[in-house]
Amino acid sequence: MTASTTAVRLAAAALALLATSAQAAPAKAARELPPRPTVADVLKASKPADWRPLDPENTLYMDLPTGRVIIELAPNFAPNTAANIRALVREKYFDNLFIIRSQEGFVVQWGDPDEENPKPFQAAKTVKAEFTAPIKSVGNFTRLKDGDVYAPQVGHVNGFPAARDPATGQAWLVHCPTMIGVARDTGADTGNGSQLYTVIGHAPRALDRNITVVGRVVVGMPLLSVQPRGTGALGFYDYEQPEQRTPIKLVRMAADVPEAERNKFEVMRTDSATYQAVVDAQRHRGGPWNKVSPGKIDLCGATIPVREQK
Amino acid sequence: MTASTTAVRLAAAALALLATSAQAAPAKAARELPPRPTVADVLKASKPADWRPLDPENTLYMDLPTGRVIIELAPNFAPNTAANIRALVREKYFDNLFIIRSQEGFVVQWGDPDEENPKPFQAAKTVKAEFTAPIKSVGNFTRLKDGDVYAPQVGHVNGFPAARDPATGQAWLVHCPTMIGVARDTGADTGNGSQLYTVIGHAPRALDRNITVVGRVVVGMPLLSVQPRGTGALGFYDYEQPEQRTPIKLVRMAADVPEAERNKFEVMRTDSATYQAVVDAQRHRGGPWNKVSPGKIDLCGATIPVREQK
Numbered sequence: 001m002t003a004s005t006t007a008v009r010l011a012a013a014a015l016a017l018l019a020t021s022a023q024a025a026p027a028k029a030a031r032e033l034p035p036r037p038t039v040a041d042v043l044k045a046s047k048p049a050d051w052r053p054l055d056p057e058n059t060l061y062m063d064l065p066t067g068r069v070i071i072e073l074a075p076n077f078a079p080n081t082a083a084n085i086r087a088l089v090r091e092k093y094f095d096n097l098f099i100i101r102s103q104e105g106f107v108v109q110w111g112d113p114d115e116e117n118p119k120p121f122q123a124a125k126t127v128k129a130e131f132t133a134p135i136k137s138v139g140n141f142t143r144l145k146d147g148d149v150y151a152p153q154v155g156h157v158n159g160f161p162a163a164r165d166p167a168t169g170q171a172w173l174v175h176c177p178t179m180i181g182v183a184r185d186t187g188a189d190t191g192n193g194s195q196l197y198t199v200i201g202h203a204p205r206a207l208d209r210n211i212t213v214v215g216r217v218v219v220g221m222p223l224l225s226v227q228p229r230g231t232g233a234l235g236f237y238d239y240e241q242p243e244q245r246t247p248i249k250l251v252r253m254a255a256d257v258p259e260a261e262r263n264k265f266e267v268m269r270t271d272s273a274t275y276q277a278v279v280d281a282q283r284h285r286g287g288p289w290n291k292v293s294p295g296k297i298d299l300c301g302a303t304i305p306v307r308e309q310k
Numbered sequence: 311m312t313a314s315t316t317a318v319r320l321a322a323a324a325l326a327l328l329a330t331s332a333q334a335a336p337a338k339a340a341r342e343l344p345p346r347p348t349v350a351d352v353l354k355a356s357k358p359a360d361w362r363p364l365d366p367e368n369t370l371y372m373d374l375p376t377g378r379v380i381i382e383l384a385p386n387f388a389p390n391t392a393a394n395i396r397a398l399v400r401e402k403y404f405d406n407l408f409i410i411r412s413q414e415g416f417v418v419q420w421g422d423p424d425e426e427n428p429k430p431f432q433a434a435k436t437v438k439a440e441f442t443a444p445i446k447s448v449g450n451f452t453r454l455k456d457g458d459v460y461a462p463q464v465g466h467v468n469g470f471p472a473a474r475d476p477a478t479g480q481a482w483l484v485h486c487p488t489m490i491g492v493a494r495d496t497g498a499d500t501g502n503g504s505q506l507y508t509v510i511g512h513a514p515r516a517l518d519r520n521i522t523v524v525g526r527v528v529v530g531m532p533l534l535s536v537q538p539r540g541t542g543a544l545g546f547y548d549y550e551q552p553e554q555r556t557p558i559k560l561v562r563m564a565a566d567v568p569e570a571e572r573n574k575f576e577v578m579r580t581d582s583a584t585y586q587a588v589v590d591a592q593r594h595r596g597g598p599w600n601k602v603s604p605g606k607i608d609l610c611g612a613t614i615p616v617r618e619q620k
Contacts, residue, residue: 104603
């Protein structure tokens, strides 16, 4: 096998697995799927108005030794929790704390590992639960009409995966991978944002409406998801083995960083026609690699595109 | 906060996040959920007959520098591919090959990274696609009646997550995390099992019925899922940077290892009443930590218990 044919083979296999091949198919037997636009095609054709920048007042930079994680808060769903996290960041609470938990297929969590002498902070110690929010206060809800096992309606609000129930008038953020939740004690109102986690595995939907979900990791997810799994119960690191823990160098609000030093990322507007085309490209897939197209997309399977501004 | 109360707080938060707390709740306000059996409770009460050992002829040991990954093949769904993988293992094809790809939220893949001089093998170069199999040949299908976005019916067959369509008479393994698929080229029949991948993120269901799924990782998933993400397209490692790749020391069939040296793991029988109780414990969750119970479980959210034999 020559280098070039093997390269093609590998590239084809790779594209194949992503199942978004944009190759034009020559005329084929009738049973082959016709080619269709891929997500990459849709992004390439997108217009500046299809994107919004991250709001510096809702954007956190969390610097690990391996690089920067960028987090976007969702204050429409959790205004008080978002405000408390801003306060914690601004008093530099997270600086020099740690990743404290990494549980396979579930979550990576960060905060203070020290049970004996917890790091003090001025921000609120407890924030009233914000597990759901009134539908009318969360913003434009763009439905995904493919169905859902857990919620009556699912879709996107301002770049976040969400669900809602017209019967109760409530909406909530959904525990898809990259979403950030607020660890809490048994009482509903015991969370405060000083311990946060992000979902690294298949969406643990039973947590929906049981925890305040406050945002998502927009950039740098791989820095969190590859943290070695903790050897303690539930993936917590052993307190007696501090070398297991990755330190957090610092966390800053983007708004507090000089504008010239900020990262410039944009999120696709999920209420745009272009985002509908992104979803359609994942729902209806073309040949020649795909032999069947799913015809459906589940909420957490729908990509929410992020790009760096030029 | 004293050490003991903080320990309780952390333990409670941890349990909370797992949402399987078994603590007995004292009498509480009416709106609290009553306590219910957790998955741990069900496992504790399980009987030996609720479990089956791994079949040595369908069990692979893949040894990485960090430990052993144990894989179970599903020959009822992919008999020819399983046979070819056995042949590859028995000619020691995988020994000294590599993890070649790690793509965030998607898959980790292994095989031969060398495009110039691929490692030769005697096993079949191509195996006819086994994307689906007749319902009547795959074994006892235990339905999960909570619904699914993609398939008419989902459930479990012999410890594997599966779907079926009575209209076509076909069943197939589903791309839940830990499931193992056969990388292929554009042609449906171009896979052979020499490049395999496992799902590390939210279930990529669009791959269902587009790829031969041949088994799952039963033990050692964390050794694969934390592989540093590849810097090349689609998470492939850069061929010019071999230090990025984790080597595979060897892969052996359990049947070819002296019995005394085999790992003794058991998988819960998914057609048992006890497995229904496991599913129910995840579907209906009790207080005091849970404030709402999902009432549903999605296929890839349903744990398939594995334990080491005493």
